Amino acid sequence: MRVMVIGGGGREHAIIKRIRENPKVTELYALPGNGGIALDCECVPIGATDLERIAAFAVEKKIDYAVVTPDDPLVLGAVDLLESKGIPCFGPNKAAAIIEGSKAFSKDLMHRYGIPTAAYQTFHDPKDALEYVKTSPLPIVIKADGLALGKGVVIAETREQASEAVKSAMCDKKFGASGEVIVIEEFLTGPEVSVLAFTDGISIVPMVSSMDHKRALDHDEGLNTGGMGTIAPNPYYTPAIAEECMRTIFLPTVQAMNSEGRTFKGCLYFGLMLTPDGPKVIEYNCRFGDPETQVVLALLKSDLLSVMQAVTESRLGSEKVEFSKQCAACVIMASEGYPSSYKKGFEVQVPDDVKDHVLFAGVRSDNGMLLTSGGRVLGVTAVEDTLKDAIRTAYERTAKITFENAYYRKDIGERALKALEE
């Protein structure tokens, strides 16, 4: 079977490592992949949003199955295009990917179908938004409608910050067309949980829960990043909360998308906040999370490709999807300065005994060497019987990897360990 994976980060590396375990896979390509992913499959220098070239490559290589992972090709309609060429895909079509592509859409969806989320208003005109933040409660949350590389959310503590955020999105077009419409919403509090779920539009099968660490610095300080580390399972996500989420959020979301004629097939990501009033949706993503995938797939016992195909073929309900009872941790090693400016081009040294536990993101290969090429360079994972041991092992492995200007948070999983003690 010839399989291709679209994307080139640590999440894609995790997916590729699991897909290649399936003995049916004879050829495996990453588009574009990266220098580290190239250790595990063939990388093809076609960008993840270059849809026409992706489709041409798939046809030329007679690809049997495509996994489209990042948000932008999904929102642009990569799955629709590949399917029109007869190539079965894992991932939602364009009509369904809007659940991530437009926050105004997802908020309206939740509102219409009674799915718990923060109270909100949508604005198309900066004048109205500026007027609104003059008297709104504080803090207040301002979100660009469209994709913004995870940077489109501002939590404003003061009125000045709020109007600044409105102006920079709507007037200065900081996020381009993505910020022409904004959502302003109520500030919620409580622990955050990420739940990725397989769904074929009929059944929904949540994966093991996880916890991301989005801020750049220890103790959740510094700027928001794509994610500096993860642990799974998330101790705040008890069986009772999981049951409540299934009833009030997961199933209603699948049904709502069906009712809208936008059946979602793929991995649906629920960013949840466990508020004093119960679990609420902070955001939906139409794809696997990064770096949540790195810990969640480390605990998946079933064969990933078989589960993905069951989703594509609308038979998820009869597919066994099992997770290990162990715990996983992933520490992201970044270039110092990320997510602002940083230097790159430094050689990455990974000793043999930790190689199997490294998922590469921002690296390129050059004459047999791996050089840093991005902000988030790689993730180091560990699976152990307890969370404490998983975190310890992940950090022991991390300490053995070297490159100039390497930076990583030292407190991944600390909050989760505290929650377990409470």
Ligand code: AMP
């Ligand atoms: P998002 O990109 O939508 O995941 O938002 C980024 C981060 O902002 C989330 O992980 C939350 O920590 C925070 N956030 C987003 N919306 C809210 C909200 N309504 N109340 C409090 N925090 C929020």
Ligand code: GLY
């Ligand atoms: N880790 C959050 C995301 O993938 O959006």
